[in-house]
Amino acid sequence: MTGAGKDTVGKADLHVHTTASDGLFSAEEVVSLCERRGVQVVAIADHDTTAGVRQLISRVGESWSAGRAMSWSSSFYHRGVEIIPAVEINAELDEKEVHILGYFVPVDPGSEFAILLDTLRRSRMDRVRAMVLRLEELGFPVELERILSFAKGESVGRPHVGQAMVQKGYVSSVKEAFEKYLGTGKPAYVPRAHLTPVQAVKSIVRAGGVAVWAHPGTAGCDHLLEKLVENGLDGLECLHPEHSPEDTRRYAALAREYSLIATGGSDFHGPGSGEGGELGEWVVDYSVVTLLKEVRLKRGLQTAGR
Numbered sequence: 001m002t003g004a005g006k007d008t009v010g011k012a013d014l015h016v017h018t019t020a021s022d023g024l025f026s027a028e029e030v031v032s033l034c035e036r037r038g039v040q041v042v043a044i045a046d047h048d049t050t051a052g053v054r055q056l057i058s059r060v061g062e063s064w065s066a067g068r069a070m071s072w073s074s075s076f077y078h079r080g081v082e083i084i085p086a087v088e089i090n091a092e093l094d095e096k097e098v099h100i101l102g103y104f105v106p107v108d109p110g111s112e113f114a115i116l117l118d119t120l121r122r123s124r125m126d127r128v129r130a131m132v133l134r135l136e137e138l139g140f141p142v143e144l145e146r147i148l149s150f151a152k153g154e155s156v157g158r159p160h161v162g163q164a165m166v167q168k169g170y171v172s173s174v175k176e177a178f179e180k181y182l183g184t185g186k187p188a189y190v191p192r193a194h195l196t197p198v199q200a201v202k203s204i205v206r207a208g209g210v211a212v213w214a215h216p217g218t219a220g221c222d223h224l225l226e227k228l229v230e231n232g233l234d235g236l237e238c239l240h241p242e243h244s245p246e247d248t249r250r251y252a253a254l255a256r257e258y259s260l261i262a263t264g265g266s267d268f269h270g271p272g273s274g275e276g277g278e279l280g281e282w283v284v285d286y287s288v289v290t291l292l293k294e295v296r297l298k299r300g301l302q303t304a305g306r
């Protein structure tokens, strides 16, 4: 990519997973795919981890060190693709899953925010251990090592349990594993310690990041919106593969009403994962990235020196 217009034009996919959580492609592979498909900006938004972003930062190597003036929460370029550091926190309230995206969050392993993510990942691991016991009781023994071999990164989740169940021949797809055993309320479901949606928004904002409600159409609790806005919510993910065109319009209208940024992304997890859309097919204009950056800058100034 040439430098021309680098900061002002282009298509952005603001919601992509990697092998650091339950995506099937490494962060490096995701960036190559963006390059091939003409996606100029990508937000790496793994569940409860920023390890994928850190892997890319280490690839950028020298140029990253040279640009150390950049804080650990800035976007950066790799193979001509702009990478936005992000995270997706699966919060829960009244047995409803509410996912909150945090853009421009700090990726420094020593930060207070990173310590919070460590705690969330430990709760994931505890839950997977409990699910192994539950599956054994149900007559579907699955070795923990097998599950962890699918979790190539550091954030283990139910999709990895599902992949191990497919390998054992208990189900034919991860989707089926969720529908029959792993989904909320199903026989092998075990709850885990979650943040509430308000806690997730506040943690992201306190860390200087930009908080966006991910695929609100899947949560079925629009009534939470006002409370989240009061606690610092900055945006609504309007464009998402799980949203109908009507959902997209409705959330875009709500975003206007509450002065929120209307974002969008593919939630790409990789082919055959049963989750998300195709990389490159769910993109928003660069102007959305500019709005996110404006909030980040304002917030960075507010949190500086605290």
Ligand code: AMP
Pocket (backbone or CB within 6 Å): 022, 047, 090, 156, 157, 158, 159, 174, 175, 176, 178, 179, 269, 273, 274, 275
């Ligand atoms: P966990 O993070 O362990 O709570 O698992 C939730 C993740 O599993 C979500 O973020 C999705 O990526 C994935 N997921 C949820 N439902 C399904 C499904 N029906 N089929 C495949 N993956 C799913």
Ligand code: FE
Pocket (backbone or CB within 6 Å): 017, 022, 047, 269, 275
């Ligand atoms: Fe996922």
Ligand code: FE
Pocket (backbone or CB within 6 Å): 088, 099, 214, 215
């Ligand atoms: Fe999500």
Ligand code: ZN
Pocket (backbone or CB within 6 Å): 015, 017, 088, 267
């Ligand atoms: Zn996601």
